Amino acid sequence: MNGKNIDINCDVGEGIGNEPELFPFISSCNIACGGHAGDEDTIREIGLLANKHKVKVGAHPSYPDKDNFGRVALDITEKELKETLKHQVNTFLKVIVSAGVTMNHIKPHGALYNEIAKNNKVAITFLEAIHEFKKKAILYVPYKSVVAKIAKERGFAIRYEVFCDRNYNDDLTLVSRKEKDSLILDEKKVFEHVLRIVEDNAVKTISGSIKKIKADTFCIHGDTPNAIEILTYLSNELPKRRIQISK
Incomplete structure (x- = not known):
């Protein structure tokens, strides 16, 4: 087997405070930007730290819902969603x-990520909100998702x-x-999960079925309780x- 390089990304800036431990093991990160x-x-703090570790930096916008950590789909208007997403990414970019x-x-967070994967209307609203950043940033999206299809049609660079x-x-879809x-x-x-995806372009689902999938970047959540232990294990075993995890 020829050697391969993979990108491992992580959601950060979410109040966990473990970024100094995470960054030596990852190659890109998604920084919460106020939603x-x-x-x-x-x-600013996390962006500078990422830069120091040669970790690529991305915006991680979400529904404006700190109470539920962005993990509940909000019933807000298209206008409200566009405005908050533009504000979040513009704030991130300015800083x-x-x-x-x-x-x-740019990688959407939580419930927004799940909604745009399956909901045509929300996916279009999201893409319209970030249209001005199309030439400035790659979009991280799920494989075979609604948003991936529309984003490609609209000329977004996707991973x-x-x-x-x-x-x-x-x-x-995620369990x-x-x-x-x-x-x-x-x-x-x-x-084993990552290895199957890298080597076979396949994932073993919760039912035990093997389904084809494609990955350009692999995410581990910064708030996963043993994220550091998982990343340490991957960094030892993948080589x-x-x-290799590519910086």
């Missing part, structure tokens, strides 16, 4: 540019994302966090299969 967590100070950091990508620490349904098996916390199982 579900974070503010200008945390954006990191002033800090001398470059925006690499397909899969999750290291989440289980998948047969339709390639709901309300279900007990939504997270993969065992380091060896995470490794044994000639898979």
